[in-house]
Amino acid sequence: MLNSDKNKTICINGSHFSDLTGFYEEVSGVLMKDVDWEVGTLDGFDDILYGGFGVFENNEKIELIWKESEKSKDDLGISATKDFYEKKIKQGKPFNVELIQQKLDQLVSGKGQTLFEILIEIIESHKNITLILK
Structure with missing residues (x-):
C-alpha cells in the first residue's frame, strides 16, 4: 500500500491484541510476513524496524499507522x-x-x-518511520 508521497504504509491494529505478547504477534504478522522469525522482545522489535528482512528494506521510508492506539495505550499501560x-x-x-x-x-x-511509551520511543528512534496514532 502506498501513500501520496510514495512511502510504504503499514498498519498495526490495537484491536487485534491486548498485551505485549499479542503486540509481538501482531507486528510479527504485519512486518515479518513470509519470514520464519517472530518478534518476542523489545530489542527484537527494535531490530525489525531497521528493515532489510520482512516487508520493507533498510532505511526505506515507511508510514506506520497504529490503529486503536488509545486501546493499546490502556492495554500496555x-x-x-x-x-x-x-x-x-x-x-x-x-x-x-x-x-x-x-x-x-x-x-x-x-x-x-509504560510499555506503550517504550514502544512509541522505539518506533520514533527510526528516522525512516513516520508513526501515525489513530
Missing part, C-alpha cells in the same frame, strides 16, 4: 508494565534486576515509561 518488570525481577538472570527494579520504582512513582 501502568498495570501491564508493572507486571512486565515484576516477572523479569522474579526470573532474575539474565536480567539486570537492579536496573529493572529502578525502572519499576520510577513507574510506580509516576516518572517511568
Whole structure:
C-alpha cells in the first residue's frame, strides 16, 4: 500500500491484541510476513524496524499507522508494565534486576515509561518511520 508521497504504509491494529505478547504477534504478522522469525522482545522489535528482512528494506521510508492506539495505550499501560518488570525481577538472570527494579520504582512513582511509551520511543528512534496514532 502506498501513500501520496510514495512511502510504504503499514498498519498495526490495537484491536487485534491486548498485551505485549499479542503486540509481538501482531507486528510479527504485519512486518515479518513470509519470514520464519517472530518478534518476542523489545530489542527484537527494535531490530525489525531497521528493515532489510520482512516487508520493507533498510532505511526505506515507511508510514506506520497504529490503529486503536488509545486501546493499546490502556492495554500496555501502568498495570501491564508493572507486571512486565515484576516477572523479569522474579526470573532474575539474565536480567539486570537492579536496573529493572529502578525502572519499576520510577513507574510506580509516576516518572517511568509504560510499555506503550517504550514502544512509541522505539518506533520514533527510526528516522525512516513516520508513526501515525489513530
